[in-house]
Amino acid sequence: MKFLDQAKIFIKSGDGGAGAVSFRREKHMEFGGPDGGDGGRGGDVIVECVANLNTLIDYRYQQHFKAAKGDHGMGQQRTGGKGDDIILKVPVGTQILDEERDMVVADLTEVGQRLVLLRGGDGGFGNLHYKTSTNQAPRRGDPGWPGKEMWVWLKLKLIADAGLVGLPNAGKSTFLAAVSRARPKIADYPFTTLHPNLGVVYYGQEEFIVADIPGLIEGAHEGAGIGDRFLGHIERCRVLLHLVDGTQDDVAEAYRVVRGELEAYGGGLESKPEVVALNKCDSLLAEDIKDKLEALEAECGHKVYPLSGVSGIGLKEILGTLLQHIKDSKAEDPGVVQASNAIGAGKRGQEGFFRRRKDAEDPDAQFEEGYWGANGEWIWYEDDEDEEEVAAEVDDDSVDDEDEIIDEEDEDDEDDGDDQPNQ
Known part of the structure; x- marks a missing residue:
């Protein structure tokens, strides 16, 4: 299944049905009169959070969703039926934003949540509604009220406890495969991971979810590489695991690049608890590991853990540290972490500011x-x-240019006069 984490759709609630203009006319009935019923209400647009979805692919090929109209009223005091509602099913963690993407309309974080986005239009009154002692034969029937319509953005932000960040080929997918049953694609070229992956980690009697996103490069907030659009999937994480490739020459610079992109993106990522690990230690000598750990600790200001997803170096210590951060965060805020309304720059074809x-x-x-x-x-x-x-x-430049052109024309005229033979 193709992973899709954002979609723009058009929604419209149903129009109300029209009221009827009708009169009771029966043989052997002494008194008749108006008996037109009211119109039915239009259908609502409802969004529902379900558990069996993990992508917005259903909204890739259909972008228009309209609820049914209400039925018209009829004679014999019959009211029109209500139009059918339309229910949009979305995965857990979906945000609904307005068309300008600057306001969060809804944030669905629990299975079973339902929200009426647009209410259907009310039905019009029939002529029975307007019968009075002074107006016993009204001939007025109102049309139904129109439904509402709008464009909205659906933005999926996965709910995970820990998020993996780092440069491309820092070993994030390898780490996820080593600590969980997730099997992301692993290769020796940049941007092997093209969409986020989730994995469930079991540590003793505890378990937590880890999210792996595509790597970040310098200028990602301006669209460089894959961009920063996938950073939204770690906004709900309680702790970030920053993996630094130990085979690089300058590990401190690699750390600064990723931290700079997190700060440029915003969304509260720069203030989340962070665990830094020097990855791929199985390919380094002991003295190189010591020097690079010291350089990273001097840059980030706290302890850095040696790690290797291939050989298993430091996995238990890292998982225990992540679990402790998650427990502390849940004790302070037991609910789902609030995410921002940032969409992310994504990848653009134009040249970026960076x-x-x-x-x-x-x-x-x-x-x-x-x-x-x-x-x-x-x-x-x-x-x-x-x-x-x-x-x-x-x-001024244009005037100077005109003066130069006039001078050149005068010179050309003089030259032409000199070249003409005397007659």
């Missing part, structure tokens, strides 16, 4: 005036005075 800044001769002078846009783009502040100066410079 690359432009890196290639600039004087990046501080060029990029100090501006701010980040809603979609991750860099926007410069607009200065009216600067624009006027630029316009004036352009006008």
Whole structure:
């Protein structure tokens, strides 16, 4: 099954049915009168959180969902039936955001949660409703009220206790396969992991869930590599396990790159408890392990654990540390960790701000005036005075160019006059 963690859909509740205009006309009945019934209410748009889903693939090929209209009222005081509701089933951990993606409409974190997103329109009144002592034969029947419609974003953020972060090929998938029964794809090239993976870890009589996401590279918050869109899946984690590839020359720089991307993304990831591990220690000498552990501890400011997912070095100590952080966090906040409404930049085809800044001769002078846009783009502040100066410079340049063109034409005319033979 293809993994899909976000989708944009259109929803519309049903319109209300129209009221009927009818009169009772029967033989041998002394008194007749109005008997038109009211229209039925339109169907609602309901979202339900279910347990047997782990992706939003159902909303990949169908983006429009409309509830049924209410039935019209009929004679003999018959009220129209209510339109059928439409139920959207989503996996646990789904957030519903408005079209602009700046407000969380709902956050579904428990199985069985139901929410009415849009209520159906009310049915119109029939002429029986308007019968009074002074108006005994009303001929008024109201149309039903229209339903509501809107575009919404569905954003899936997996619910896990611990999240794995690190550069590509840091050994995250190998670690997940070593401590759980998950079998993610493992290879020796970057970005082998293309979508998040979950694994259940059993430690003694306890168990917890670990989430593995694709690796981060410098500039991921601007779309470099796979981008940072999958960071949303570790926003609900109670602790982060930061794996650093021990075979790299500068492990401190590798740590700084990932931490910088977490801070640039936001969503509370920069403030979560963090456990740092020097991975792939089975490929290092003892003195190299000691030196790199000291360098990492000096950079992060706390203890760094040696680790190897292949040989099993330090696995029990790491799992015990993660479990203790999870227990402490649950004791303080037993509910599901609240996630932000950040979507993530994702991968874009355009050149990112990080690359432009890196290639600039004087990046501080060029990029100090501006701010980040809603979609991750860099926007410069607009200065009216600067624009006027630029316009004036352009006008001056154009005038100078015109003077040069006129001078050149005069010179050409003089040359042509000299070349003409005397008659």
